[in-house]
Amino acid sequence: MSAVQETVTDAPAVEAVPKRAMTLGTGTSLVMLALLIAAPLFVKNFIIFQMTMLLIYGLAVLALNILTGGSGQFSLGQSAFYAVGAYTSAILMEHVGMNYALTLPIAGLVCFVFGFLFGQPALRLSGVYLALATFALATAMPQLLKLGYFEHWTGGVQGLVVTKPDAPFGLPISQDMWLYYFTLVITIAIYIFSVNLLKSRSGRAFMAIRDNEIAASAMGINVALYKTLAFGVSAGITGVAGGLGAIAVQFVAPDGYTITLAISLFLGMVVGGVGWLPGSIVGSAFIIFVPNIAEGISKGLSGAVFGVILFLVIYLVPHGARQVALVAQHLVGKLKQR
């Protein structure tokens, strides 16, 4: 049996999500936005830091969501792109002395190119094989960062310490709060970009490829180009998230970007709902807070408790936060009718 036949007869790996179902309604979006803007005014710096990390991981999950939910390609190698972004920002800030804000677009661009190039060989692979190839990328990355050749730049195993930026123009807010709003602005910009991307011609091409590659190419879509493009865009956004992560954590080291991170991001995407962009932030909250909750329940068995929680989530709401949101929407709709 030929590979082509298999592709045609197999059910698509990712369930088709209509593009309107990928976003939130205007009202809900505005409420969310107001919450995100107002919340830091009432909480401690530590919580603000956690919220910043929430947005940053949210961005990384969103990037994976575009790749998997949008174009139907799997990746377990997002940690590699995240690492490249983080190191690009850190090296530019510490060795070149560049302003932190300027390093982000460069980090994004470097990762876009890296992702696009990686997408070329990945074209020949699909499904689990692609997942494995990206997995290899994620395992290789920490060791590449330790290589002696780059040690002058990367700091080798010791990593690099990054200086945290102060609020500009003498604004009377803490470093944490400034960084939070800075991250929030970037997150919103990227979110709007992503929503528009998926609604655009390119987005439709991604989704056509996801749903049926052969049909898509029959319709005249350049499958190879759009598949690599999806990889590039996803890697680019992950790179920006990585750069922001380096600034927020103030430290980069190879051990921070292991395969565990890639799996966490993948997990975040599934929990948030594959193909549902707002779910990214829910998924990000899951990978940040649930380990802490699990640890609170039992220190020795934190991993097992985390596993049980994850199992329950996947078992009860297999489509993640999207499913919960749909049920909630349904209930609200019913209430309105009465």
Added chain:
Amino acid sequence: MLSRPNFLPAAFAAAVIALAATSQSAFAQKKYDTGATDTEIKIGNIMPYSGPASAYGVIGKTEEAYFNKINAEGGINGRKINFISYDDGYSPPKAVEQARKLVESDEVLVVFNPLGTPSNSAIQKYLNAKKVPQLFVATGATKWNDPKDFPWTMGWQPSYQSEARIYAKYLMKEKPDGKIAVLYQNDDFGKDYLKGLKDGLGGKASMIIAEESYETTEPTIDNHIVKLKASGADIFISITTPKFAAQAIKKLAEIEWKPLHIVSNVSASVGSVIKPAGFENAQGILSAAYAKDGADPQWDTDPGMKKFLAFLEKYEPDGNKLDGSVVYGYGVAQTLVKVLQMCGDNLTRENVMKQAASLKDFAPDTLLPGVKIDTAPADFAPIKQLQMMRFKGEKWDLFGDIISGDLSN
């Protein structure tokens, strides 16, 4: 030179400080920073309870058990220790999150014994900026002894470099014409160690004729050993973690290479390295130690170890005395208790660092006889001494004097 206009404000400031000091001592004997009260001292800790280094999580559990013991015995000057320990999974970003949680949300007095070089590097700047003690970090990297740039960070165990220097001293004395082959782990531990070895050999660094590094992800290191044997070296230094140290010992026996074999202290455990590798293969291996080995029967009658074993029985029944991490956790927790006792009623962060930097000849129960903890305002390396030992029969025989691997000499 102090110019005139600057002098007045300086004098004024000095006067104010003097006044403040006297008034405080007149009004209150007790002084507290965040995290300490009349009844409680909050101690923060970060450990890899999950992830690749989770075997070290035992250290956190032992420390908690030790503080339970202290609390059951009435606490420190009447104050109970509230030990808050979080999991970072050996991930630096997570360590930053947990350190911030400890400082800003739990409001601990000190962050005590966080584990791992990457995690500690990640939180060092933050804790120093916040002026929160990062006390007795659980890593052997040499960089923690830097009171000038990082006055709030202090190590505990002998640094890798100082241990390597001890071997260098020994080799230059006993085998000045030897040819050394080094196998090291390609990470901060291996590289720090190799540097110490080369620095220790100084002008004789050319004694090292072959170097091989391995990754922790490699399933076996056999090919590296074969290569090193081919170099014709007659001294083999194994800068390895337990799994690989055991592999090396076995492989050496297998290919009948019998050099002078030195194993780093990290892998000197009888229980987890020598026994699996086979006692018959390990005869004559050299290493150095600063703590007693729970697997070694020669300590069964030692008063310090008796206290340690009694503690295990009562407060940590599932703790394995053969596990070096348990012995470690006990010793470092005991050192912290000593420092807090010295602080008396002045439980400010500044005083904790001051007392930690004025330990004199302190000997926790689990350290080798003669190894003492000494610190000073310019010396943030508590343990600097080790003793050489040779494996014979089924245990290590200590020999020679307690040697200091101090970087200054």
